[in-house]
Amino acid sequence: MIFACDLDQTLIYSRRSMGPVGESELVPVEKYEGEDLSFMTRAAYSRLRELSLELDFVPTTTRIYEQYERIHGLTDGIRVRYAIVSNGGRVLVDGRTDAGWDGMIREAVRLTAAPGEEAKALFDRLADPRWVLKERYCDGLFYAVVVDRDGVPDGWMEELTGELAGLGWNCSLQGRKMYLVPDPVSKGAAVRYVKELAGASFVFAAGDSLLDESMLRIADAAMAPAHGELFRMYGGENGGSIGFARRSGIGASEEILDAAAKCRREARHTG
Known part of the structure; x- marks a missing residue:
């Protein structure tokens, strides 16, 4: 087990x-x-x-x-x-x-998801830099972004989720950390x-x-x-x-x- x-x-x-x-x-x-x-x-x-x-x-x-x-x-x-x-x-x-x-x-990420730079560029376009505090590209696979959660507008995560789906990526917000992750x-x-x-x-x-x-x-x-x-x-x-x-x-x-x-x-x- x-x-x-x-x-x-x-x-x-x-x-x-x-x-x-x-x-x-x-x-x-x-x-x-x-x-x-x-x-x-x-x-x-x-x-x-x-x-x-x-x-x-x-x-x-x-x-x-x-x-x-x-x-x-x-x-x-x-x-x-x-x-x-x-x-x-x-x-x-x-x-x-x-x-x-x-x-x-x-290999699965390479074949089925957009490059990390594209996902991050999409995030940067939608996010307000005033509530983005810190970011890190982890293991060459996904992004962890520290945010001021009070600054993230209602409904914003839903918008980001929909946009990332077209790139083969998803997102999650846990406390002050936002994760951008390729689907595989x-x-x-x-x-x-x-x-x-x-x-x-x-x-x-x-x-x-x-x-x-x-x-x-x-x-x-x-x-x-x-x-x-x-x-x-x-x-x-x-x-x-x-x-x-x-x-x-x-x-x-x-x-x-x-x-x-x-x-x-x-x-x-x-x-």
Whole structure:
């Protein structure tokens, strides 16, 4: 069994996103320039350590490799053989880039999506530079743009989505970060590839954003926390195959891990 899980605001949380929680309940899992940036609850961390020994836990993130490597908590007593970074653009096996996937995904982007410069030029034409704060081209595959969210007009994302579709690209807004992504680059496609690599027959997936939806839709069972883009879109219901946690914030990770453990027990019983 594979447990493919988004990281930020699904499994790990910054102080700004975690919600009310006692300091004594927190375990730091990411450090940058001497500062603890991300946390899990002690209960969630303990459950993940146990669970990682029973199945293939696959961290699945939009972070690029260098940002993923900062999460030291995923190397301390937690077994990770496979990981997915760059929103599905790179698959790691035992910490190294899988060359087979790398070649396939870059060829797919070349054949089916417009060059990155075209997508970015379209964005620049539609965006107001007054609310664009920072931008980065990630892994030569997609763009991450930091924006002043209050400045983004209502309906603007819908306009951008429609324009990008003609180029074979899509977009997502998560907090202050806007992502422009070519269609072949998705977490769902990468999870399907890892499933084949691992020889797994069952996938449980969890995530909070529209960039996670592709992997939640191809999973055998899936859960989203009671916050984030997916919760806002579906209102905690009518998500089809996606179940929703009762809790929001950092507490939702405990529910997600409990659901993954339940799937593992049921798979073991039926197997």
